[in-house]
Structures are given as structure tokens and as C-alpha cells.
């Protein structure tokens with residue numbers, strides 16, 4: 723039982739949820755390591771949504787709403803951490819949701835699909851095909867899902883799949899606490915924020931974008947600026963960390 727007044731309550735609750743979902747075969751064991759890497763970067767931005775991340779989240783909302791066919795690609799970590807948040811984003815944006823795994827097993831696909839459905843997510847299902855040119859199982863996706871999408875939201879992603887989706891002409895939005903990851907540097911739009919903060923922020927933006935704001939956000943998108951702003955935030959916090 724984690725006391726609500728614990729200074730790291732939010733982090734410990736997330737870890738407890740991931741550990742439980744790993745035991746239940748939803749989160750891959752490797753996902754615990756990936757989460758730890760993310761938490762380290764979250765420390766560096768002060769475990770809060772920075773100004774540049776907030777700008778990226780509003781831009782993501784604009785891109786999802788303008789999409790011909792937006793798909794949220796869900797892996798085990800994202801399902802464990804943000805199933806209800808994905809359902810709310812789906813309702814706000816109209817995006818489809820599809821389970822796509824690196825450590826793919828049919829059992830994990832079924833368990834993650836069940837977890838998402840229980841939280842209100844409408845999950846695309848069907849027979850996957852090797853559509854994305856990759857040598858691992860992230861290549862497997864649904865022709866009517868990621869295969870048809872023009873905009874894909876891929877939280878906690880792999881750099882090689884991000885690059886492959888871009889080469890297929892798709893717009894890739896990622897949520898990644900590490901501004902130096904291959905994904906962060908390859909995506910069309912990178913949200914350097916924690917996934918349970920980022921997804922609700924995108925959802926909120928879907929209903930608060932003002933007239934003309936969406937077009938301005940997309941037209942002014944500069945992912946290098948967003949990554950540099952995140953790095954500058956980390957550097958500034960480190961410079962004054964012991965004051």
C-alpha cells in the first residue's frame with residue numbers, strides 16, 4: 723500500500739501497475755527496463771509537463787483531428803499505464819487504436835486487447851500482415867489499421883519502426899521522455915513528456931483548440947526546436963539542481 727502523501731506516490735503507483743501487468747503477461751519484462759529509462763529522463767524535466775511539451779501536445783491534437791485516418795499504436799507499457807486515457811483520447815479525436823508489439827505473442831495481444839476494451843477503448847482486430855518493412859514483429863499490423871493510417875501516434879516507440887513508418891509516408895507522433903532516442907529524433911512530432919501526462923493533455927487540447935490555432939500549430943511545427951527545448955530544460959535543471 724503506497725501512502726498518498728509519499729513524495730513519489732505517482733511514480734510508485736505507476737511502477738506497481740507495471741509490475742502487476744508484467745506478472746499478468748501484459749507488460750513485457752523488458753518493458754520494466756524501458757520504463758526505468760523513461761523515469762530517469764522524467765527526473766531531468768522535473769516530472770512535469772514543460773512548456774515545449776504542452777505546445778507539442780496541442781500540435782498533436784491538431785494533427786490527429788486533421789487526419790484522414792489516425793491510429794494510436796499501443797504497446798504493453800502504454801496499455802498498462804494509460805488504457806483509460808487512450809479511451810478518452812479516442813473519443814475526443816476519433817482515432818482508431820491497434821495493439822502493436824515488439825515482443826509479440828498472440829497471448830499478449832489478446833490480454834492487452836482485453837485490458838484496453840475493459841477500459842473503453844475500441845480496439846481494431848483482424849489478421850495482421852507484414853506491412854511495415856522491418857525484420858521484427860512490429861512489422862505485423864492491420865491493413866485496415868496502421869497499414870491504412872496517414873497519422874500514427876506511437877507512444878514509447880522503437881526508432882526503426884518510426885523511421886519505417888516515416889518512409890512509408892506516414893506522419894508519426896511519438897511520446898518519448900528521451901529527446902535523444904532514435905524515435906524522438908525520427909518522428910514528425912515528438913512529445914517529450916510522460917505518457918500518462920501527455921495523453922490526457924492531447925485529449926484536452928482536442929476540445930480547446932481555437933479557430934485557426936490548429937492550422938498555425940501544424941504550419942509552425944519544428945521538431946528539432948521541441949527536442950532542443952527539452953534538452954535545454956534538462957540542462958537548466960541540472961545546472962541548478964543542488965542550489
Ligand SMILES: Nc1ncnc2c1ncn2[C@@H]1O[C@H](COP(=O)(O)OP(=O)(O)OP(=O)(O)O)[C@@H](O)[C@H]1O
Nearest residue numbers: 756757760878880881898899900903904905916917
Ligand atoms: N512512461 C513513459 N512515458 C514516456 N516515455 C517513456 C515512458 N517509459 C519509457 N519511455 C521512453 O520510451 C522509449 C521506449 O523504450 P525503448 O527501449 O524502446 O527506447 P529506445 O530503444 O531507447 O528508443 P529508440 O529505439 O527510439 O532509440 C525510451 O526512450 C524511454 O525513455
Ligand SMILES: CC(C)(COP(=O)(O)O)[C@@H](O)C(=O)O
Nearest residue numbers: 752753756797798823824825
Ligand atoms: C518493452 C518495449 C518498450 C515494448 O515492448 P512491447 O510491449 O512488446 O511492444 C519494447 O519496445 C522494448 O524496448 O523492448
Ligand code: BAL
Nearest residue numbers: 824879880881882883
Ligand atoms: N524497443 C525494442 C528495441 C528497440 O528499441 O528498437
